Amino acid sequence: MQSYIQAFNEYLQIEKNASHYTIEFYLDDLQEFSHFLEEENIVDLRDVNQQVARLFLTRLYNGRSSRRTVSRKISSLRSFYRFVERENIVKNNPFVQVSLPKTDKPIPGFLYKEELERLFAANDLNTPLGQRDQALLELLYATGIRVSECQQLRLQDIDFSIGTVFVTGKGRKQRYVPFGNFAQQALENYIETGRSALLAKSNQASEVIFLNARGTPLTVRGIRKVLDKMVERAALTIHVHPHKLRHTFATHMLNEGADMRTVQEMLGHENLSSTQIYTHVTKDYLRKVYMNSHPRARK
Template sequence: MDLEAAIDAFAEHLRTVRRLSPATVRAYRTDLRDLRDAAGSVGLESVDLEALRDWLWRATQRGDARSTLARRAAAARSFFGWATEQQLIAHDPSLRLIAPKRGHSLPTVASKEAMAQLLDGRRELAAGGDPVNLRDHAVLELLYGAGIRVSELCGLDVDDVDLQRGTARVLGKGSKERVVPFGAPAGDAIGAYLTRGRPVLAARATRDGAAMFLGSRGGRLGPRAVYALVADVLAPLVGTETVGPHALRHTAATHLLDGGADLRAVQELLGHASLGTTQIYTHVSAERLTATYRLAHPRA
């Protein structure tokens, strides 16, 4: 089997068997096609350890970040592990492949004061009754209030949200469903949007849809629009232009831990498969504590 055909078969396996999200499957395919371009038109069995090392070395010379190298090495290991299991190759050439470890950069987090300023401002803007402003306020309150992913927010249907109980049923990575709570401010914003905003946006659609959040033309709101919204309102508060909806998820998790929430409870809320993924937020909280200590303690 040639390399391109094997990559296509692996992508189908990721989509149908492992049930990964379309974005994750595209990321795997992109990394593996970079390997294909480096290896040339060869069969799957022709790619050996030296070819893999040469691929990563070229990426290093190109100036790729350590995180990119680590991600591509992980994609190669997953791909060749699958190929070995499927008996497409006799031996896995990636078993001894080593890539630089990812850097331990801490996530972007907004302060509690900045979030209060942001959400209060959006509430005042939404009070004018514009349907898009009502929607945007509800989106921001829910991203921060429930700590959900942008894909989970965009995938919500109206029936997934229970305003009386203050919960939302979301579909996370690997098609795993979970129920997450949200607070009264998010509930109020969602209620106002459903009453005064969504009906106006839904009237612009060519057909009636079940989506909770709608775009200006009445279709389901997409991740790109949410990224643009968050970047516009959050970037000035955190001092960086490269900020997206995930920053609100980081912020929610950090503020929960700052407030004394149990780490495993935060893991369950965020839908992390591994506790180690959640533990990055303990480092953020520790760094904030250290900064406060150095500013306030006379012996710091």
């Protein structure tokens, strides 16, 4: 089993180019299944049938795993068995017929415009770090790109002439995402002045756009810390993580009339179902529609 897991690990890294976190979840789920097989005295993957798969599912439910967790583990095992089936190690995938539990899809958290304005006003634009933070905030909100995509951006990825950023996303899939005037002004201000001052501290050449206080590339963890400090300066009581800005981008775009296919393309979603979670409406949007539509909403 361990040799098959190692082969699957290499497949995820090399062929699928899966992220570190995705691989970590897959391997954890497979190790749990491996322990289950040991307890059941099953030593050959070919001996795992649908009955064994359902027994494992029952074990997960008895362990009080959430429906979301159970669904992820079964999906991991389906993918693993598709791999070993492709390698002619097994003839059938015992997890194909195992139905996934229906999971609740909570409405993604997002920021209202008033909260965003307080964040945009929290940075000191007279300092290199303040200019960087403003550019980072404007870009994340303007494009909805993932924090990992933002962290690896290079100077050559920004085209100011047409206002687009060239993004390399999951699975090395590439796309162009437009940005507006506020993001462009913040980026130009940072790159022309603040970034040069930060880069001088490291005495190293770098094409990475966002740098830390030492002049070296800002990490994903560093970007999260930057946002945390921004929230403190804005005296907000909410938690703002990079993905919340991505949620906010998608929510505001759809609420203002953008079509879902366009938003899907900008977010880099492979499936439209991933974009559909943003079709909820905000209280402000509901009120605007009501006030403009109901005959007795206003005089």
